[in-house]
Amino acid sequence: MQRDLLDRLLRLQAAKRPAALVTDLESGRQALVEVGEVGDVTGPLALDETEVAAAVSAIHDDRSMLEADSNRFIRVFNPPMRLIVVGAVHIAQQLVPLAAAAGYDVTVVDPRRAWASGERFPTVVLVAEWPDEALRALAPDRRTAIVTLTHDPKLDDPALDAALASPAFYIGALGSRRTQERRLERLRAQGFEAADLARIHGPVGLDIGAKSPAEIAVSILAEIVQVRRAPPAAAEASQPEARP
Amino acid sequence: MNESPEAKATPADDVLATAARWQDQGLKVALATVVATWGSSPRPAGSQLAVDENGRMVGSVSGGCIEGAVVHEAQGVMAEGGTKLLEYGVTDEMAWEVGLACGGSLRVYLEPLD
CATH class of the missing domain: 3.40.50.720 (NAD(P)-binding Rossmann-like Domain)
Structure with a gap:
């Protein structure tokens, strides 16, 4: 994981904003998906619209999971209950x-x-x-x-x-x-x-x-x-x- | 509203912040994440463990069954870079040796913190 992505994720957690980290398990590339005021994607992994929607839906369900039919893992980081x-x-x-x-x-x-x-x-x-x-x-x-x-x-x-x-x-x-x-x-x-x-x-x-x-x-x-x-x-x- | 200290996060759950702190101290760090589970795995997908170059760990990827093996693999990832996908389960004889006796199986993604 790149340190700049980790720092961005830690800042989001401190601000109690939900996010998801999508990792391509083959290349190791990652993208951070944010929802809320800023709905954007950062990081070297390119995501299409469907993949961003899947990440947002995983955040909503509060469930980390493999993307369907792919080798990409969505790790959800929701603010605490x-x-x-x-x-x-x-x-x-x-x-x-x-x-x-x-x-x-x-x-x-x-x-x-x-x-x-x-x-x-x-x-x-x-x-x-x-x-x-x-x-x-x-x-x-x-x-x-x-x-x-x-x-x-x-x-x-x-x-x-x-x-x-x-x-x-x-x-x-x-x-x-x-x-x-x-x-x-x-x-x-x-x-x-x-x-x-x-x-x-x-x-x-x-x-x-x-x-x-x-x-x-x-x-x-x-x-x-x-x-x-x-x-x-x-x-x-x-x-x-x-x-x- | 009164200004009062925020409830502190439990250190055991503070995996990523701890990983960042270790790296700030000049240590090499690897992150392990459960990406898939089958059967009665003790920790769900998304569970994370951070390991430093001295074998210190925070978080968990199982109930203590495979952490030792993951920490061992993590040393390789920290030394050589690159990522690894590890599998532990009842069909894998190694898994029995490292002790995932709960009958579940799981896949763990290992990556260095760059």
């Missing part, structure tokens, strides 16, 4: 490093400055604003997971409202079954449809009997991974009630 945690609570303190280790870019939102302090969250981006405003500014996309942990409807509900308006691939809300029922009633009264409400995972996390904040964080991250990676049938089969 994002996790937005609403509620700078104890569980959030445990969830932040776990999710970061799994490759997520984590943001914690809480307007209560006593909770959202740099001392409590030294390694993460903190947003001390109301969740609905913060979420609108953060613009969750289909590579974003959102988890509400405050237990307080004044904070969780506006967050869920904004989350449901986004294409986030995962929305989870902490709270017991009873809390979840009441929450869904309130959101229904606000006009959300059953299909919207079905997007909210609550009680949040896989049922692994988690008790401590760290264990609950494990169960939440496990559920996010399951939703992202497992086909729906497999996810259903792993629910405890479906086990023999």
